[in-house]
Amino acid sequence: MSQKHLEGYRESEISKIKNQQETEMCQELADGLIQKYLTGPAADQFAKWRIRGLTSSILFDGFNYTERRIKRETNPEYVAFFEKLQAHLLDRLGIPDKWYRNDGKFPKVKNWYWNGHFNYDPHMFYKSVEDIKQSFLKELFGITMSIDAGMPEEDLQELQKFMEDTSKPMDRWVPIQKKSILKICHNCGRELQVETDGHALRLVGPCEHPNGYPAYSVEVDFPTGEVVVTNDLRPWFREAWVRLQDSDHRLKSGVFPGDLDLNGTRGVHYTALEYSYDNYMTGYCGNTCPAVWRHPDHPNTLLIGNAPYCDANGDDLDDDHPILEGYEKLVGICTDLWWFSLADKAFIDNKEPLFRLYSEDMGGCYLGTDPTIIEKHPIVHLEPGRYRVTNHHHKVPDGCGELPKIYAVVERVGDCEGTYE
Numbered sequence: 001m002s003q004k005h006l007e008g009y010r011e012s013e014i015s016k017i018k019n020q021q022e023t024e025m026c027q028e029l030a031d032g033l034i035q036k037y038l039t040g041p042a043a044d045q046f047a048k049w050r051i052r053g054l055t056s057s058i059l060f061d062g063f064n065y066t067e068r069r070i071k072r073e074t075n076p077e078y079v080a081f082f083e084k085l086q087a088h089l090l091d092r093l094g095i096p097d098k099w100y101r102n103d104g105k106f107p108k109v110k111n112w113y114w115n116g117h118f119n120y121d122p123h124m125f126y127k128s129v130e131d132i133k134q135s136f137l138k139e140l141f142g143i144t145m146s147i148d149a150g151m152p153e154e155d156l157q158e159l160q161k162f163m164e165d166t167s168k169p170m171d172r173w174v175p176i177q178k179k180s181i182l183k184i185c186h187n188c189g190r191e192l193q194v195e196t197d198g199h200a201l202r203l204v205g206p207c208e209h210p211n212g213y214p215a216y217s218v219e220v221d222f223p224t225g226e227v228v229v230t231n232d233l234r235p236w237f238r239e240a241w242v243r244l245q246d247s248d249h250r251l252k253s254g255v256f257p258g259d260l261d262l263n264g265t266r267g268v269h270y271t272a273l274e275y276s277y278d279n280y281m282t283g284y285c286g287n288t289c290p291a292v293w294r295h296p297d298h299p300n301t302l303l304i305g306n307a308p309y310c311d312a313n314g315d316d317l318d319d320d321h322p323i324l325e326g327y328e329k330l331v332g333i334c335t336d337l338w339w340f341s342l343a344d345k346a347f348i349d350n351k352e353p354l355f356r357l358y359s360e361d362m363g364g365c366y367l368g369t370d371p372t373i374i375e376k377h378p379i380v381h382l383e384p385g386r387y388r389v390t391n392h393h394h395k396v397p398d399g400c401g402e403l404p405k406i407y408a409v410v411e412r413v414g415d416c417e418g419t420y421e
């Protein structure tokens with residue numbers, strides 16, 4: 001793709017993204033539907049929640065889906081049916097009225113199945129996995145549960161049949177989407193939806209990583225071995241950045257849009273993978289400000305991580321910058337963006353950084369260090385070749401300050417795969 005072509009392509013992609021956020025556009029669609037189906041007081045009542053309810057459906061579920069929902073939600077027979085079904089499920093599934101017991105603990109939800117999701121490493125977060133799961137359930141059921149009136153006809157018929165005989169579960173599971181579940185499963189990156197067989201509720205799945213997301217690797221070429229090591233080099237790799245915004249490209253490459261949610265490990269993995277195709281090595285490391293370490297016996301291997309900051313008793317070490325025993329500290333990375341970045345200088349020299357990407361197109365987000373002033377970034381000298389970074393930040397426990405924490409390992413795996421002038 002030529003530079004000029006790319007410029008137009010990028011502009012159109014960015015305007016597409018911007019348009020998706022335009023609530024005015026959604027409002028117009030919503031108003032059109034209301035005029036079509038509703039008059040009198042019902043129209044006024046409907047208008048009260050149209051922005052919250054309707055715009056999200058139009059954005060994520062499509063126009064026809066919303067049209068169907070409005071038809072049903074304005075038909076008294078359907079409304080009565082949905083209310084009855086909801087009451088039945090709440091009762092049968094034992095969703096608690098109060099979310100905190102006197103002792104501050106969460107009550108259990110009966111007949112609830114995780115379907116493999118949320119199986120996080122027990123020491124991954126400052127909260128226990130059980131607490132994370134319970135607060136998810138609290139959020140899920142904390143507001144009145146509603147059966148989605150926009151569900152397809154076949155699902156509705158199945159539920160109607162079930163209401164006539166509730167003694168046994170349905171033959172299949174029917175999705176009963178909540179209007180908005182913003183949480184995703186960190187392991188698989190899925191947006192979570194709920195389905196029922198009438199006797200139980202479960203998350204739609206199964207989770208693709210029921211045993212947790214594994215450590216993952218990506219590879220790039222460092223043809224000169226003069227490697228810039230810093231926080232953020234995206235301004236020099238805008239082609240990859242554009243591809244990451246392009247849902248058509250992601251679908252073609254087998255990556256579904258939800259998978260790129262950066263709140264999940266799968267999303268950060270796929271993002272790192274996309275950048276690696278352009279020889280940009282990057283990885284999520286949280287707000288850890290890691291250092292880059294090298295052992296004299298392994299000159300082409302870099303460890304990205306932090307040395308211990310306290311002793312075994314939990315007392316802070318005196319030294320502000322404690323060392324990792326036996327290793328040389330090459331670079332410190334200030335994680336304004338919670339990622340680390342490495343790229344051969346050959347891919348940065350003679351290239352214009354795309355500063356506008358930050359100041360305007362990305363909403364003027366704060367980045368601290370100006371990422372476009374390349375001279376400020378330190379260089380690490382490595383033997384030219386192909387390098388692999390293996391990232392397992394998501395496996396490193398919080399706390400345990402008496403132990404070194406290594407989030408990623410960069411190692412030479414052979415000669416460059418590409419040819420460079």
Ligand SMILES: [Zn+2]
Nearest residue numbers: 117185188207
């Ligand atoms: Zn999952």
